[in-house]
Every structure is written in structure tokens, then in C-alpha cells.
Amino acid sequence: DTGVSQDPRHKITKRGQNVTFRCDPISEHNRLYWYRQTLGQGPEFLTYFQNEAQLEKSRLLSDRFSAERPKGSFSTLEIQRTEQGDSAMYLCASSLNGAGEAETQYFGPGTRLLVL
Amino acid sequence: AQSVTQLGSHVSVSEGALVLLRCNYSSSVPPYLFWYVQYPNQGLQLLLKYTSAATLVKGINGFEAEFKKSETSFHLTKPSAHMSDAAEYFCAVKSTSGTYKYIFGTGTRLKVLA
Numbered sequence: 176d177t178g179v180s181q182d183p184r185h186k187i188t189k190r191g192q193n194v195t196f197r198c199d200p201i202s203e204h205n206r207l208y209w210y211r212q213t214l215g216q217g218p219e220f221l222t223y224f225q226n227e228a229q230l231e232k233s234r235l236l237s238d239r240f241s242a243e244r245p246k247g248s249f250s251t252l253e254i255q256r257t258e259q260g261d262s263a264m265y266l267c268a269s270s271l272n273g274a275g276e277a278e279t280q281y282f283g284p285g286t287r288l289l290v291l
Numbered sequence: 292a293q294s295v296t297q298l299g300s301h302v303s304v305s306e307g308a309l310v311l312l313r314c315n316y317s318s319s320v321p322p323y324l325f326w327y328v329q330y331p332n333q334g335l336q337l338l339l340k341y342t343s344a345a346t347l348v349k350g351i352n353g354f355e356a357e358f359k360k361s362e363t364s365f366h367l368t369k370p371s372a373h374m375s376d377a378a379e380y381f382c383a384v385k386s387t388s389g390t391y392k393y394i395f396g397t398g399t400r401l402k403v404l405a
Binding site for chain 2: 217219283
């Protein structure tokens with residue numbers, strides 16, 4: 176068990192560019208979450224996958240954001256036409272179904288995005 | 292709609308003193324409640340969670356929290372602070388039905404003074 180990993184750890188991009196982040200969950204975990212965290216705030220829910228199915232998306236998630244989890248393993252989060260307001264830490268978490276609805280989420284270290 | 296409010300964005304305690312971090316929740320149905328800790332440049336780690344089994348929940352590193360329905364609170368305590376407890380702490384709520392979404396508070400940064 177190597178924990179949840181995220182790549183890259185840091186990303187600097189220019190406004191208008193597209194960026195893609197990767198999350199590798201703990202291998203047997205079937206649930207995967209993406210969050211966004213800005214300075215001085217708690218994590219904000221973006222989307223949830225159970226296996227390969229995206230079951231819930233935040234209404235705050237604009238059309239420029241898309242996430243996938245092909246084959247129910249790793250996940251990618253893409254932001255198109257980045258804006259300065261997208262600058263944040265993007266966190267991924269995974270968990271294992273089977274502990275009811277209050278399972279323990281394991282968080283990755285995050286990808287810090289800076290949009291210039 | 293569910294929400295959590297953490298009173299005090301910064302809390303300072305002396306080493307060995309009681310730690311008390313406050314969290315109040317709003318939920319139309321009995322929720323699940325969580326406390327997470329985040330160290331600099333790291334992801335969040337679960338300290339403890341309330342799932343309706345017992346109102347007093349014990350977690351890792353000597354932390355515990357008590358669910359008080361009448362006060363809609365889930366405050367985090369530790370009898371004696373250690374320097375290594377300095378971190379940011381987040382309270383979170385999740386509905387018991389209808390959503391997979393976790394709602395986090397804005398966090399409380401704990402400083403431990405020698």
C-alpha cells in the first residue's frame with residue numbers, strides 16, 4: 176500500500192492553456208474523489224467516481240473541467256482554457272466501499288496549480 | 292443543505308494544555324461527521340469520525356470528539372497538546388443519504404507554544 180499519489184505536484188501555466196492532472200488511488204479502492212482547495216479554505220468537492228462511473232459532480236464545476244477514470248483505476252482531471260481563478264490545490268482521495276457511507280478517505284498530497 | 296462552521300481560524304495553546312477546536316454543523320438529516328488534520332505540503336489525514344454508533348468518538352494521536360445533537364456540535368479535544376499537533380484541522384460533514392459529497396469547514400490552524 177503506497178498511498179494515493181498525484182502527478183504533477185506543482186504546475187505553472189499561462190492563462191488559456193489546458194492542464195491535466197493524474198491521481199493514482201490505493202490499488203483496491205473503488206471510490207475516488209476530486210477536491211479543490213484554495214488558500215484559507217477547506218477542500219471543496221468537485222466530483223466522485225465509483226469504479227469507472229462518475230456518479231456525482233459539483234454544480235460549481237464549470238464546463239471547462241472534466242474528469243475521467245477509465246477502467247476504474249487512475250483518474251485524470253483536465254482543466255481547459257485555464258483562468259487565474261483556477262489557481263488552487265487539487266486534491267484526490269480514494270476509499271473502499273463496504274464500510275457503509277462513512278468510509279475513510281485517503282488523500283493524496285495534491286497538485287498545486289498556478290495560472291499566470 | 293448541509294454545512295459546517297469552524298469557530299476560530301487560528302488557535303494557540305501552550306504545550307501540555309487542553310486543545311479545543313470547535314465545529315458546528317447544519318444538516319436536515321443525521322449526518323456523518325469527520326475531523327481531518329493537514330500538515331504543511333501534505334494531504335489530509337482522518338483523525339476520527341462519527342457514524343451514530345457512539346456520541347463520544349476516540350481518534351488517533353489522543354484526539355476525541357463528542358457529538359451533541361442538541362447543540363449541533365462536534366468539537367475536537369485533546370487533553371494535553373504536543374508540539375507535533377501543530378497543523379490545520381478540518382471538520383467535515385456528509386449526508387447519510389442522497390449524496391456522496393463531503394462538505395468541509397474552512398479549517399482551524401493550531402499553534403502549539405513551547
